[in-house]
Amino acid sequence: MNTVKPNTAHKISFFSTQAYDKIFFEKYNEDFGFQFDFFDMQLNLKTVQLINNSSIVCVFVNDCVNAAVIAELAAKKVEIIALRCAGFNNVDLEAAKKHNIRICRVPAYSPHAVAEHAMAMILTLNRKTHKAYNRVREQNFSLNGLLGFDLFGKTIGVIGTGNIGKAFAKIAMGFGCKVLAFDVVIDSQLERIGVVYTDLNTLFKESDTISLHCPLNENTKHIINVETLSVMKKNVMIINTSRGGLIETSSVIDALKDEKVGYLGIDVYEQEENLFFKDLSGDIIKDDVIQRLMSFPNVLVTAHQAFFTEEALTQISLVTLHNIEDLIQKKSIENKSAQLA
Numbered sequence: 001m002n003t004v005k006p007n008t009a010h011k012i013s014f015f016s017t018q019a020y021d022k023i024f025f026e027k028y029n030e031d032f033g034f035q036f037d038f039f040d041m042q043l044n045l046k047t048v049q050l051i052n053n054s055s056i057v058c059v060f061v062n063d064c065v066n067a068a069v070i071a072e073l074a075a076k077k078v079e080i081i082a083l084r085c086a087g088f089n090n091v092d093l094e095a096a097k098k099h100n101i102r103i104c105r106v107p108a109y110s111p112h113a114v115a116e117h118a119m120a121m122i123l124t125l126n127r128k129t130h131k132a133y134n135r136v137r138e139q140n141f142s143l144n145g146l147l148g149f150d151l152f153g154k155t156i157g158v159i160g161t162g163n164i165g166k167a168f169a170k171i172a173m174g175f176g177c178k179v180l181a182f183d184v185v186i187d188s189q190l191e192r193i194g195v196v197y198t199d200l201n202t203l204f205k206e207s208d209t210i211s212l213h214c215p216l217n218e219n220t221k222h223i224i225n226v227e228t229l230s231v232m233k234k235n236v237m238i239i240n241t242s243r244g245g246l247i248e249t250s251s252v253i254d255a256l257k258d259e260k261v262g263y264l265g266i267d268v269y270e271q272e273e274n275l276f277f278k279d280l281s282g283d284i285i286k287d288d289v290i291q292r293l294m295s296f297p298n299v300l301v302t303a304h305q306a307f308f309t310e311e312a313l314t315q316i317s318l319v320t321l322h323n324i325e326d327l328i329q330k331k332s333i334e335n336k337s338a339q340l341a
């Protein structure tokens, strides 16, 4: 039995904490021995004041880690920001460097979790199993309105073939789809199994379904916009499990109204920080854009749940705690892609 707890002097302040975060982090902390402070609020300029005698903060996708918040963190003597996610578009890396704050993330926890959710969204939108479930429970056994199409033989365009896009492309190949891919780096293993890399315009033009798996950055922001939508096939299906900012939401709403986009599946949304991960079932939603999106029968919204599997939460807790321990003890992390600053 390991009784050595080397980290008891270090307290980690968690923001945006959900019940499952507590369960998984407390379970895996048995071998690390950190102290924890859990806050359910998102990190921002106000909530940063909650930090009390803690040199490490642990944040998630919708916490605000901009230059102003980082300056406050530095004033509170925070030395490490540990992201318990892969994407880091919400963090000002330059500001962190300026204040000598180190930043780590979980570069890959379960690419399969997200890739499988993307395929689940495609199958749901296509075969309408969510509607069939409700219909049959009301003893309506009619098939009218449930017509789908064979995925076999269709063309799926994958934008970004890193950990998640690669897992997704393999799943799509398994369905007998033609897979087109666009990435700034070509994956030769995917080419060997039949994935065809092409330019972005060809991918937009030829794909029946487009699935986004690139990070959100200045090159990819609103990669789905009025112009790129105009070159797509009529009735195209668009799936976004990556980041909301990849889609210009107002343009996609217009394209849904014009029946240019036939199906939209989003696990992420540009303004999700005000909505996702919260139970707002008794509230009046003030965001008319999400309400409009949810009113379309051919739009499926899930609330950033693509990562949400037992395997992914295990990996997230273990890698985050290891990252923090490495940064405390060795000042650097062996897996270079885990350390951002």
Ligand code: NAI
Pocket: 086, 087, 088, 107, 108, 111, 114, 159, 160, 161, 162, 163, 164, 165, 182, 183, 184, 185, 213, 214, 215, 216, 219, 220, 241, 242, 243, 267, 268, 304, 305, 306, 307, 308
């Ligand atoms: P990754 O870093 O392994 O792969 C990203 C790929 O995108 C790389 O191959 C990179 O070359 C490519 N890329 C970069 N710029 C590009 C551009 N301009 N055009 C096309 N491709 C470009 O990242 P991973 O693990 O595959 O994750 C992808 C994204 O998925 C993350 O950035 C994150 O935003 C999102 N994500 C969403 C989750 C969810 O629960 N919905 C969970 C985890 C990640």
